[in-house]
Amino acid sequence: MSSDAPGSRDPRQLIADVITGGDTGRGTIPPLLGLLDVGDRQVRLGAATALCLVAEEHPDAVPVLVRRLADRLDEGPVTELALSYLAVSYPEAVAEGVGDLTDEEQAYIRRQTAVGRGNAILDRSPLSNRDIGRTTLPDQGDGYGPRRVYTEDDETDHGGGGTGGQEQDLDGEPDAAPLVADADWLPIVEYESPFDRLSILAPRDSRRYGDSYRTLGTRDDDEYALAIQLLDHPDGETEFLADLASRLDEWESVSDVENVLTLYGWHREPGPWIATEYTAETLEDRGEFEPADAVWHAVQLAGAVTELHERGTVHGGIDPENVAYYGNVLTEDDRQPPLLDNVGLLGVYRYHFDPATYLDPRYAAPEYYDRRFGRIDHATDIYQLGAVCFRLFTGRAPFTGSFSTIRSQVLDGDVPAPSEVADVPEPVDDIVGKALAREKLARYETTSQLTQELRALGNPDTGSGD
Numbered sequence: 001m002s003s004d005a006p007g008s009r010d011p012r013q014l015i016a017d018v019i020t021g022g023d024t025g026r027g028t029i030p031p032l033l034g035l036l037d038v039g040d041r042q043v044r045l046g047a048a049t050a051l052c053l054v055a056e057e058h059p060d061a062v063p064v065l066v067r068r069l070a071d072r073l074d075e076g077p078v079t080e081l082a083l084s085y086l087a088v089s090y091p092e093a094v095a096e097g098v099g100d101l102t103d104e105e106q107a108y109i110r111r112q113t114a115v116g117r118g119n120a121i122l123d124r125s126p127l128s129n130r131d132i133g134r135t136t137l138p139d140q141g142d143g144y145g146p147r148r149v150y151t152e153d154d155e156t157d158h159g160g161g162g163t164g165g166q167e168q169d170l171d172g173e174p175d176a177a178p179l180v181a182d183a184d185w186l187p188i189v190e191y192e193s194p195f196d197r198l199s200i201l202a203p204r205d206s207r208r209y210g211d212s213y214r215t216l217g218t219r220d221d222d223e224y225a226l227a228i229q230l231l232d233h234p235d236g237e238t239e240f241l242a243d244l245a246s247r248l249d250e251w252e253s254v255s256d257v258e259n260v261l262t263l264y265g266w267h268r269e270p271g272p273w274i275a276t277e278y279t280a281e282t283l284e285d286r287g288e289f290e291p292a293d294a295v296w297h298a299v300q301l302a303g304a305v306t307e308l309h310e311r312g313t314v315h316g317g318i319d320p321e322n323v324a325y326y327g328n329v330l331t332e333d334d335r336q337p338p339l340l341d342n343v344g345l346l347g348v349y350r351y352h353f354d355p356a357t358y359l360d361p362r363y364a365a366p367e368y369y370d371r372r373f374g375r376i377d378h379a380t381d382i383y384q385l386g387a388v389c390f391r392l393f394t395g396r397a398p399f400t401g402s403f404s405t406i407r408s409q410v411l412d413g414d415v416p417a418p419s420e421v422a423d424v425p426e427p428v429d430d431i432v433g434k435a436l437a438r439e440k441l442a443r444y445e446t447t448s449q450l451t452q453e454l455r456a457l458g459n460p461d462t463g464s465g466d
Contacts, residue, residue: 015046024058029068032050055090078216080202185270192267194219194265195265198216201214208358211230212228212230229276231272251345257308258337262277263276282322283324289395293335295457301338301388305447306447313344315340317347318363320363361399365380382450387435
């Protein structure tokens with residue numbers, strides 16, 4: 001082999017030659033792929049960047065490159081970085097590259113990269129079923145399915161008194177957002193964060209409370225998969241910022257609770273932002289669970305809320321979009337722990353924005369619709385846990401229809417029984433019915449009681465749902 005062949009070069013020299021344009025030949029692809037799992041983090045990141053530059057010179061090589069990267073997804077975030085960049089730049093070529101993979105492998109790639117939201121390499125695949133946009137309302141049908149999505153320009157009144165939005169075609173092509181490695185806010189966030197370095201891995205993703213960026217954080221040579229979220233906030237509202245700071249402090253103090261999403265840090269400058277664990281999907285993205293899995297997820301969530309209440313914290317906004325999952329398993333059959341997201345934030349945002357933007361009306365307790373049912377407290381969490389349990393066991397929300405229809409059902413209608421729409425264990429109707437009681441005094445007194453009854457579903461003899 002010639003001494004100047006790609007495979008014989010010093011890794012840093014090879015990367016430098018590609019980045020400076022000295023050598024972007026196809027022959028650099030194999031050795032660069034081999035550098036994605038070396039111990040030096042700078043070499044790994046450099047190799048991922050170099051592979052993207054080689055792809056720009058040889059777009060016809062993208063399908064093959066994608067297949068090679070797909071084989072290396074377990075080697076860390078840098079591989080996901082390269083795949084995400086290719087998904088944004090060459091969606092059709094990337095779709096061709098994954099065409100021969102199994103459904104499980106395609107779903108794994110979709111979850112592990114930015115392709116699951118917005119710029120998706122599988123947008124044309126039936127595997128893609130994500131909603132785009134931030135303000136959502138339930139569809140008008142009776143079954144569980146895709147939701148309607150609105151942007152802030154819609155003039156339609158949905159009964160919530162909010163800004164509404166223009167209905168967006170879920171099959172339409174979303175606006176692509178560039179990578180923001182040079183964003184003005186990044187150096188400030190990096191300085192204020194508990195991490196030594198932050199590297200943006202994927203385009204902006206619009207989430208419930210603001211714009212989120214998939215990020216690689218490093219601290220003491222350890223790497224963390226993060227989401228940096230720039231939170232929505234009203235301009236000049238000092239009271240809002242003070243209330244938000246209090247809730248973020250509270251969330252951070254309970255981040256050690258099992259099944260609560262970790263809040264690593266937050267700050268007000270340059271605008272309010274948070275750094276959390278990265279999650280790829282929510283309960284809203286998932287289908288119906290088998291009864292045993294539904295019990296397991298319900299127990300995990302109820303146990304987390306129990307500990308929150310014991311520490312004096314009320315979530316206040318539990319619904320499927322606030323139950324998050326890492327999304328890093330190869331098959332949907334693998335159990336992932338459900339994680340409560342956005343702890344306590346609704347208690348601030350509901351007074352400054354349309355509440356229906358931050359809490360799905362189908363899961364809202366009666367006290368959100370009418371003050372005569374009392375204030376938002378631990379009993380509200382119990383109701384919302386019951387509504388989420390309905391979703392876990394049946395695959396659909398407990399109420400459907402327009403906002404006004406849902407409001408009427410919650411305040412004056414009969415409590416829905418899960419057995420009416422799905423085959424569920426016999427005690428589920430009683431458990432969900434008690435949690436969804438209209439009057440607070442008729443609900444479970446504590447989430448600990450709810451947790452015990454859910455555990456009994458898993459093993460009636462021992463009361464264990466593990």
